[in-house]
Amino acid sequence: MSEMKIPGPDHPITVAANPKRIQVLYNGHVIADTRKALTLKEASYRPVLYLPREDVEMAFLTRTEHSTHCPYKGDASYFTLLMDGRFAENAVWTYETPYPAMETIRDLLAFYPNQVEIREIGDALEPGEVREAILHTDDGAGQSQREHWAPTAGEP
Numbered sequence: 341m342s343e344m345k346i347p348g349p350d351h352p353i354t355v356a357a358n359p360k361r362i363q364v365l366y367n368g369h370v371i372a373d374t375r376k377a378l379t380l381k382e383a384s385y386r387p388v389l390y391l392p393r394e395d396v397e398m399a400f401l402t403r404t405e406h407s408t409h410c411p412y413k414g415d416a417s418y419f420t421l422l423m424d425g426r427f428a429e430n431a432v433w434t435y436e437t438p439y440p441a442m443e444t445i446r447d448l449l450a451f452y453p454n455q456v457e458i459r460e461i462g463d464a465l466e467p468g469e470v471r472e473a474i475l476h477t478d479d480g481a482g483q484s485q486r487e488h489w490a491p492t493a494g495e496p
Contacts, residue, residue, distance in 0.1 A: 344439050345411040353382045353412060355390075355444045360460040362389055364396070364451050366431075367423045371456070372396040372449075380445060382412070389458065390448035401449075406430045413445070414438045421455070431455035 347353035358379045364372035374395035380388045401419040408416045419432040431452050438446050451458060 343411055344414075346441055347382075347412055351383050351412065353380065353442070355380050355442075358389060358460075360462060362391060363459045363461060364391070365457040365459065366400070366421050366428065366455075367426050369423060371400055371421070371423070372451075378444065378448060380450075388450050390445050390450050393447060393449060396449055401432055404430055408433070412439065413442045419449075428452075428455040 345351070355378050358377040360377075361375050362372070362377040363370050372391050372395055374391050376392050376395065378390045380390060382388070400421055400423050402422060404418045404420050406418040408418075410416065413435050414437060416433045416435055418430040419434075421428040421431045432449050434447060434449050435442060435445050436447055
């Protein structure tokens, strides 16, 4: 077993709730949509988003034999994405038994940003909260309020 290291001043790791709605797209399809993502910032590395499994379309993920070890987080397991005949090998990882200091990311999923498209969408909305209203172009009678084009074909 490898040595377990504790985050500290020489190697800081912070995990915080992300205030934005996060969507992950693969091959043009939304495969994850959450308002409960966590952002992990580790030392000088780029921040990583971790998403709850219940907000990910797990049917498109297949577990692989690949694993890696982080002395601060523990052993990571990987998944390959498969959709519409296209696959991204080991594009998703998770810490199913992280070290105690990283318990907050247990079973959450992270995606390699070079394999998927990750979108941050505004602030996370509470269920039932309305951000904006949609202006309709009809008067409620099902008729457009705009002028119609004149017919271009004669009567039969």
